Amino acid sequence: MNDKKVELLSPAGxxxxxxxxxxxxxxxxYAGVSHFSLRIRAGKEFTFxxxxxxxxxxxxxxxxxxxxxxxFPFNSQIDLLKKHIENMAxxxxxxxxxxxxxxxxxxxxxxxDIDIHLSTQANVLNYLDAQVFWDLGVKxxxxxxxxxxxxxxxxxxxxxxxxxxxxxxGSMCFAYSxxxxxxxxxxxxxxxxxxxxxxxxxxxxxxxESENQNTLFRLEEDxxxxxxxxxxxxxxxxxxxxxxxxxxxxxxxxxxGRTKSPYYAAVTANAYREAIDDYYAGTFDADKYQxxxxxxKNRGFTDAYLVHRPFDKLDSQNHKYAIEKGSYEVTGLIxxxxxHYRCKYKVYPNVDIxxxxxxxxxxxxxxxxxxxxxxNEDGIYFVNFKKILTETGKEMxxxxxxxxxxMQLPGILPYLTMLRTxxxxx
Numbered sequence: 001m002n003d004k005k006v007e008l009l010s011p012a013g014x015x016x017x018x019x020x021x022x023x024x025x026x027x028x029x030y031a032g033v034s035h036f037s038l039r040i041r042a043g044k045e046f047t048f049x050x051x052x053x054x055x056x057x058x059x060x061x062x063x064x065x066x067x068x069x070x071x072f073p074f075n076s077q078i079d080l081l082k083k084h085i086e087n088m089a090x091x092x093x094x095x096x097x098x099x100x101x102x103x104x105x106x107x108x109x110x111x112x113d114i115d116i117h118l119s120t121q122a123n124v125l126n127y128l129d130a131q132v133f134w135d136l137g138v139k140x141x142x143x144x145x146x147x148x149x150x151x152x153x154x155x156x157x158x159x160x161x162x163x164x165x166x167x168x169x170g171s172m173c174f175a176y177s178x179x180x181x182x183x184x185x186x187x188x189x190x191x192x193x194x195x196x197x198x199x200x201x202x203x204x205x206x207x208x209e210s211e212n213q214n215t216l217f218r219l220e221e222d223x224x225x226x227x228x229x230x231x232x233x234x235x236x237x238x239x240x241x242x243x244x245x246x247x248x249x250x251x252x253x254x255x256x257g258r259t260k261s262p263y264y265a266a267v268t269a270n271a272y273r274e275a276i277d278d279y280y281a282g283t284f285d286a287d288k289y290q291x292x293x294x295x296x297k298n299r300g301f302t303d304a305y306l307v308h309r310p311f312d313k314l315d316s317q318n319h320k321y322a323i324e325k326g327s328y329e330v331t332g333l334i335x336x337x338x339x340h341y342r343c344k345y346k347v348y349p350n351v352d353i354x355x356x357x358x359x360x361x362x363x364x365x366x367x368x369x370x371x372x373x374x375x376n377e378d379g380i381y382f383v384n385f386k387k388i389l390t391e392t393g394k395e396m397x398x399x400x401x402x403x404x405x406x407m408q409l410p411g412i413l414p415y416l417t418m419l420r421t422x423x424x425x426x
Contacts, residue, residue, distance in 0.1 A: 006245055006253055008276055009066070009165065010269045013258035014045035017265040018054045022063050023358035023416050024266040025273025029058065030097060031258065032068035036077075036084050052091045064094035069107070070119035072100050085110045101136065108137045115139045120167065123177045125151060127158035134162050141165065142254065144177050145235070146305050149247055156249035163251040166244070169268055169293070170256020172232040172304060172316070174200050182230070200230035201299075233316055236301035238293055239286035241275040243307060263330045264296050266418060270359065295328040295420075325423055328354075332407070332419035340391055340406035341419060343399045347407070349388055355381040357417040366411035373411045383410065383419060 010026035012018035021029050031054065033046045046054070055065045067088050073081050081103070088096070089111035096111070098104050099119035107116055117140040118124065118133050124141050133141060140163035143152060147166075156164055173180060180200070183189045187197040206219040206229070221227060235256070237244065244250055253276070255268045271292040278284045293301075302316045331353055332341035347353065355373070357363060363381045366373050371385040388396045391406040399407055 004251065005280065006250060006276060007064075007165075008269065008272050009252050009254045010265060011170075011255055011258040011260070012054065012065075012265070013260070015050050015054050017258075017262050018065075019057060020262050020265045020358075020416055021269045022058055022061060024269040025359050026063065026269045028064035028066060028094070028252075029054075030066040030068055030254075032070075033088065034084060036069050036071045036073070036081060048087060048091065055091055055093055066095040066097050066117060067091070067093040068097045068119075069103065070097050070099040070121055072121075073103065082106065082110060089114055095140070097142070101133075104133065104136050104138060117163075117165065118142060120144055120177065124155075127155045130155045130159055130162060134159055139163055140251070142167075145172065146177060149244065149249070149306050152306075153247050153249040164249060165252035165254050166250055166306065167235060167256055168237040168241070168244070168253045168272065170235055170260075171299075172235050172302070174230045174232045200232070201228070202230075203227045204229055231299060233300040233302040234298045235304045236290075236293060236298075237303055237306060238271060238275055238289040240303060240307050241272070241286075241289075242279055242284045245276075245279050261297070261330075262333070263326075263328075263418060263420075266356070266358075266416075267292055267296050273359065294326065296326040298324060298326065300324070327423055328420045329423045330418050330420050334409070334413045334415055334417040334419075335406055336415050338412050338415050339409055341409060341413075342406060343403055344401055345421075346398060346400045347385065347388060347419075348398045349385050351421070352382045352384050353419045353421050355383055355413065355417060356420050357381070357414050361414040361417065363413070364411055368410050370408055371410035373409075373413070383413075385410070 007027045008025060009028045009030060010021035012021055012029040012031035018029050018031060031046060031051065033048055033051050058065045069085065069088065085107055093114065095115040095117050096107050097117045097119050098107055099121040104116055104118070107114065116138045118138045120142040122133070123144045124130050124133065125144050125147050130141055142165040143155070145167055152164055152166065182199045183197040186199050189197040204227070206221070208217045208219055209215070253272060255272065257264055257268070271289045275284065275289045304316065329345045331345045331347050332343050334341050355363065363373065365375060370387050370389060371383060373381065373383050375381050388399050389408040390396065391408065
């Protein structure tokens with residue numbers, strides 16, 4: 001059995017989301033710089049300077065940062081890759097996430113003091129493959145999403161010193177471990193080089209063609225079947241955290257989603273932090289975590305492959321829609337001075353808006369001419385604005401997301417606190 005407390009690893013698509021994940025409960029975050037990361041869009045959100053700022057921010061709070069260098073380079077890119085590894089190593093991250101064996105070897109040569117974590121793109125499903133990468137110097141393996149918990153236990157049994165990381169939440173690919181070419185064929189964007197266009201999320205009309213008869217038929221679909229034929233539901237294993245941790249085989253729980261919203265980064269970190277802490281405290285309550293996770297946008301949820309074999313599950317695809325609004329909308333984000341917020345949706349006076357703060361925050365109740373901050377009978381804090389005032393004191397009837405002005409709070413709220421309201425449009 002593994003007695004070390006499991007790590008919670010969150011995505012960090014940019015510096016703000018990195019700070020959010022850390023403040024809402026993550027033990028570590030992962031992010032990348034440049035096209036050598038398998039999320040090009042997220043990689044462009046960081047410069048070497050802001051990535052270093054993020055690493056320093058995390059380290060000052062006792063958290064870790066893992067740098068993604070999990071692209072698959074062409075021969076023409078190897079010299080650039082060597083320089084990139086040198087530049088990333090100089091920032092002192094806590095580990096490199098790498099997919100290709102050659103890049104593993106290169107990282108060991110250039111930055112021998114930095115731990116190597118093997119990306120899920122390497123598709124490790126068994127202890128034989130795990131042993132090969134262990135022999136190459138890999139400290140941790142992010143196993144394939146298609147693996148079962150029993151197989152994870154077998155890897156840990158054969159390689160007890162190797163750390164094992166599993167995905168517990170986020171987007172799923174309809175193809176096996178992301179081995180998809182639809183985006184490359186239709187959009188010229190190659191999924192396994194970091195630029196997937198998510199063509200699997202589109203709706204499709206199906207046809208059957210007979211070349212012998214020179215005929216083309218449009219296939220009629222049964223209601224609710226086939227329109228989003230490639231669209232996978234999102235993974236959600238929050239209800240199975242107790243089972244996963246009881247196995248003693250898992251060292252890190254990973255959340256997918258570097259390109260998802262700041263709200264997603266905060267909610268997922270908070271929910272899984274609670275699930276982990278409650279597990280160790282003996283107070284695990286799956287319904288509590290699911291209520292929070294369902295406030296985020298999603299494609300419907302599935303528990304995927306870890307605890308069920310694929311042919312035992314018939315709910316892994318969503319044929320009705322590509323994305324669904326969560327049950328809450330973020331209306332505001334508290335600024336660094338803790339006296340103002342920036343509107344992210346819409347705010348009206350005399351409406352109770354829920355306060356969703358970072359973990360271990362201290363909220364002080366107030367009641368003044370601007371508004372009030374109060375706690376309801378369930379112990380949840382709210383803010384109600386009597387006036388909508390800009391930073392300069394201009395009063396407005398309401399404020400909407402297009403307004404970039406800082407708006408006054410009636411009292412102090414912690415930096416990165418979110419204001420949220422129930423979504424009445426779903």
